[in-house]
Amino acid sequence: MDLINFEATELRLGLPGSTDDQPEIKSTTSHKTNKRSSSEMVSSVSDEHDSSRSPPPTKAQVVGWPPVRSYRKNILQGKKNDQAETGSGIYIKVSMDGAPYLRKVDLKVYQSYGELMKGLQDMFKCIIGLYSEMEGYKSEYAPTYEDKDGDWMLVGDVPWDMFLTSCRRLRIMKSSEVIES
Amino acid sequence: MSEDNSGGGKVRNSVSGAGTVTGTVAGAGEYFTAYPDQVLENVIENVLVFLTSRHDRSTVSLVCKSWYRAEAHTRSDLFIGNCYAIAPKRVTDRFKRIRSIALKGKPRFADFSLLPVDWGAYFTPWAHAMANAYRALEKIYLKRMLVTDDDLAVIAHSFVNFKEIVLVCCEGFGTTGLALVASHCRNLRVLELIEDDVSVSVDEVDWISCFPTEGTTNLESLCFDCVEAEVNFDALERLVARSPLLKKLKLNTPVSIRELYKLIVRAPQLTHLGTGSFNPFVEINQQQGDHQEPDYAAAFAACKSIVCLSGFREIAPEYFPTIVPLCGNLTSLNLSFANVNAEQFKPVIRHCHKLQVFWALDSICDEGLQAVADTCKDLRELRIFPVDAQEYDEGPVSEVGLLAISLGCRKLQSILYFCQQMTNAAVIAMSKNCPDLVVFRLCIIGRYRPDRVTGEPMDEGFGAIVKNCTKLTRLAVSGMLTDRAFSYIGQYGKLVRTLSVAFNGDGDNGLKSVLEGCTNLQKLEIRDCPFGDSGLQSGLHRFYDMRFVWMSSCRVTRQGCLEVARRLPKLRVEVFRRDEEEGERGDFVETLYMYRSLDGPRPDAPQFVEIL
Numbered sequence: 195m196d197l198i199n200f201e202a203t204e205l206r207l208g209l210p211g212s213t214d215d216q217p218e219i220k221s222t223t224s225h226k227t228n229k230r231s232s233s234e235m236v237s238s239v240s241d242e243h244d245s246s247r248s249p250p251p252t253k254a255q256v257v258g259w260p261p262v263r264s265y266r267k268n269i270l271q272g273k274k275n276d277q278a279e280t281g282s283g284i285y286i287k288v289s290m291d292g293a294p295y296l297r298k299v300d301l302k303v304y305q306s307y308g309e310l311m312k313g314l315q316d317m318f319k320c321i322i323g324l325y326s327e328m329e330g331y332k333s334e335y336a337p338t339y340e341d342k343d344g345d346w347m348l349v350g351d352v353p354w355d356m357f358l359t360s361c362r363r364l365r366i367m368k369s370s371e372v373i374e375s
Numbered sequence: 376m377s378e379d380n381s382g383g384g385k386v387r388n389s390v391s392g393a394g395t396v397t398g399t400v401a402g403a404g405e406y407f408t409a410y411p412d413q414v415l416e417n418v419i420e421n422v423l424v425f426l427t428s429r430h431d432r433s434t435v436s437l438v439c440k441s442w443y444r445a446e447a448h449t450r451s452d453l454f455i456g457n458c459y460a461i462a463p464k465r466v467t468d469r470f471k472r473i474r475s476i477a478l479k480g481k482p483r484f485a486d487f488s489l490l491p492v493d494w495g496a497y498f499t500p501w502a503h504a505m506a507n508a509y510r511a512l513e514k515i516y517l518k519r520m521l522v523t524d525d526d527l528a529v530i531a532h533s534f535v536n537f538k539e540i541v542l543v544c545c546e547g548f549g550t551t552g553l554a555l556v557a558s559h560c561r562n563l564r565v566l567e568l569i570e571d572d573v574s575v576s577v578d579e580v581d582w583i584s585c586f587p588t589e590g591t592t593n594l595e596s597l598c599f600d601c602v603e604a605e606v607n608f609d610a611l612e613r614l615v616a617r618s619p620l621l622k623k624l625k626l627n628t629p630v631s632i633r634e635l636y637k638l639i640v641r642a643p644q645l646t647h648l649g650t651g652s653f654n655p656f657v658e659i660n661q662q663q664g665d666h667q668e669p670d671y672a673a674a675f676a677a678c679k680s681i682v683c684l685s686g687f688r689e690i691a692p693e694y695f696p697t698i699v700p701l702c703g704n705l706t707s708l709n710l711s712f713a714n715v716n717a718e719q720f721k722p723v724i725r726h727c728h729k730l731q732v733f734w735a736l737d738s739i740c741d742e743g744l745q746a747v748a749d750t751c752k753d754l755r756e757l758r759i760f761p762v763d764a765q766e767y768d769e770g771p772v773s774e775v776g777l778l779a780i781s782l783g784c785r786k787l788q789s790i791l792y793f794c795q796q797m798t799n800a801a802v803i804a805m806s807k808n809c810p811d812l813v814v815f816r817l818c819i820i821g822r823y824r825p826d827r828v829t830g831e832p833m834d835e836g837f838g839a840i841v842k843n844c845t846k847l848t849r850l851a852v853s854g855m856l857t858d859r860a861f862s863y864i865g866q867y868g869k870l871v872r873t874l875s876v877a878f879n880g881d882g883d884n885g886l887k888s889v890l891e892g893c894t895n896l897q898k899l900e901i902r903d904c905p906f907g908d909s910g911l912q913s914g915l916h917r918f919y920d921m922r923f924v925w926m927s928s929c930r931v932t933r934q935g936c937l938e939v940a941r942r943l944p945k946l947r948v949e950v951f952r953r954d955e956e957e958g959e960r961g962d963f964v965e966t967l968y969m970y971r972s973l974d975g976p977r978p979d980a981p982q983f984v985e986i987l
Contacts, residue, residue, distance in 0.1 A: 256822075259487070260766075
């Protein structure tokens with residue numbers, strides 16, 4: 195019997211009784227050799243994400259979790275807004291650190307990053323400022339997005355059209371939490 | 376049946392309550408008391424006719440053999456909570472005059488793909504047994520059973536006075552079977568298909584057209600919202616027009632809002648409406664032509680009897696406000712398929728002052744929940760389902776919404792709440808603000824999540840629930856929990872009958888606390904928790920009093936299960952793997968499912984199920 199049952203309280207994704215093979219958590223987002231070159235900030239963003247309190251969403255879904263009947267999941271799958279177009283728009287979720295509610299934006303409404311930033315600023319009443327490839331975001335908040343591969347990138351890296359097709363959701367982080375490498 | 380021990384023989388010949396009485400007379404000098412016994416039995420039978428509660432009837436049947444027989448003779452409603460707890464033959468031997476039967480099959484975790492296909496719960500043997508024994512059967516209620524088209528054929532052909540069939544979470548049948556029921560059950564009043572998986576086939580049968588086409592029908596309830604296949608709308612319209620008693624109508628997804636309109640103007644007496652898609656299915660850019668849109672709001676306003684509204688299976692949100700004229704009368708609103716946001720939702724909910732039951736998606740956000748709390752002061756039941764059922768750091772609903780509900784809806788009795796994050800403070804607040812809670816099911820989708828603010832386990836929150844909600848009978852826990860949470864549950868959860876545990880706990884002490892403390896526990900379902908053999912053993916004294924125990928991906932070993940099976944011969948201990956290809960778990964059992972049974976191991980167990 196363990197005197198100090200650290201193992202049992204440790205946050206992990208393996209089944210109880212499984213040993214320390216945790217490929218999922220360790221290897222998620224640190225190695226992105228195929229990503230864009232100006233991604234130093236991006237990898238640090240992801241590292242921060244790894245060390246956050248709760249486990250990142252796993253790619254392999256746990257069977258039967260959450261306990262929503264497949265009947266419900268299937269019906270709503272058609273409405274899942276990863277990249278789904280609802281009528282004419284591309285709706286994605288936006289969260290901001292510290293704000294209690296998620297919002298949704300229609301990316302098709304914007305023609306450029308500048309417009310998107312303005313829209314987000316209006317929505318969340320924050321200052322984001324402009325992105326500079328050299329200096330990143332010089333303001334209190336930095337917008338990041340999750341791409342098709344599940345990696346978190348800084349918004350503004352890629353051409354706008356490519357961004358439209360690869361963005362799955364947005365998260366406006368506090369700049370202080372984005373680690374410069 | 377054995378004889379009475381009252382002395383003297385007698386011939387019993389009682390078909391109905393007032394039976395004939397015969398007795399033999401022994402020699403002179405002996406006082407023979409057959410008459411009073413028979414009279415007593417007749418009296419009891421006449422009284423028992425009024426006894427409807429199955430728990431009371433069970434108690435009555437235990438008094439003595441005479442009462443056992445009388446009860447068996449007069450029971451008309453049968454409830455079997457686990458179809459494998461008893462064999463059909465034993466049922467038909469004991470009860471002779473059953474009019475209605477309710478049968479439940481698979482354990483609930485089957486809904487979440489944790490039970491292999493072909494595990495069992497076949498209705499077929501029951502269908503045949505009852506076709507022989509209960510020709511006067513009128514009602515069938517089945518939950519999580521496998522029902523084939525042939526079974527429906529048996530039902531359609533065997534019971535002359537058949538009136539009601541309700542199938543919940545069943546599968547295995549299709550429109551062929553439905554057509555048979557529709558055409559042969561001339562006295563049908565109720566046909567309800569609730570969350571069934573109705574097989575789609577290449578040749579769909581037009582079952583709606585199979586209802587009798589002449590004269591009026593006896594239909595009171597027709598619910599087929601889960602049927603994917605389109606129905607013949609003209610036939611449906613004619614059916615509704617000649618069903619003057621129809622009160623409940625729940626349409627399936629392919630029915631457009633325009634078609635809905637045509638139906639409700641023909642059936643203003645409806646009390647329960649499932650709207651179908653609530654969508655015109657017309658492209659926004661497409662020309663509407665000369666077709667005027669019907670005045671939907673006026674049509675809804677004319678339905679003064681509707682108290683229960685559901686459907687909205689593919690809602691076009693711009694039509695949502697048309698239901699506002701109905702809202703003031705609604706006691707039940709199910710938006711759990713409608714992806715509407717807070718801005719679309721708030722203008723509607725603020726009219727629903729009488730709402731008691733509310734199901735929705737988390738798309739309404741904490742903001743929407745606040746609106747519910749502001750308006751629905753009479754709310755008894757709330758269910759919030761996730762639009763996107765994956766683990767995220769944040770979600771649209773949180774402790775903020777839960778707290779708002781607890782402050783606004785003091786009469787809350789039942790809650791099912793999916794969220795990504797939660798705090799102990801909000802749960803504690805709900806335990807104090809809503810003392811009438813009977814069902815508390817909180818699902819923090821992020822596994823192992825502690826209190827979002829304090830970082831502590833969620834022990835105190837759930838502890839407060841079991842402590843303060845003294846009427847609690849059903850509990851589902853989630854988030855990071857230690858032994859302490861289970862200690863609270865065992866200590867205070869004396870009325871808890873159903874407990875669901877997933878991805879929690881420290882070790883066996885947790886399971887021990889629950890099995891030793893929860894003296895009314897009937898159904899225990901556990902997955903992915905570090906509970907093992909010693910925890911399991913601590914429940915030996917309770918397993919015969921429980922309906923079932925489910926443990927999957929825990930730490931019970933085959934040895935441990937064998938030991939339980941050895942000690943409790945009337946317990947069926949099933950051990951199996953969910954998936955043939957899954958890796959070995961060493962000595963650990965993947966899934967343990969055990970239940971009491973009066974009959975031997977079930978003969979229909981598939982090869983991968985081992986019954987110890």
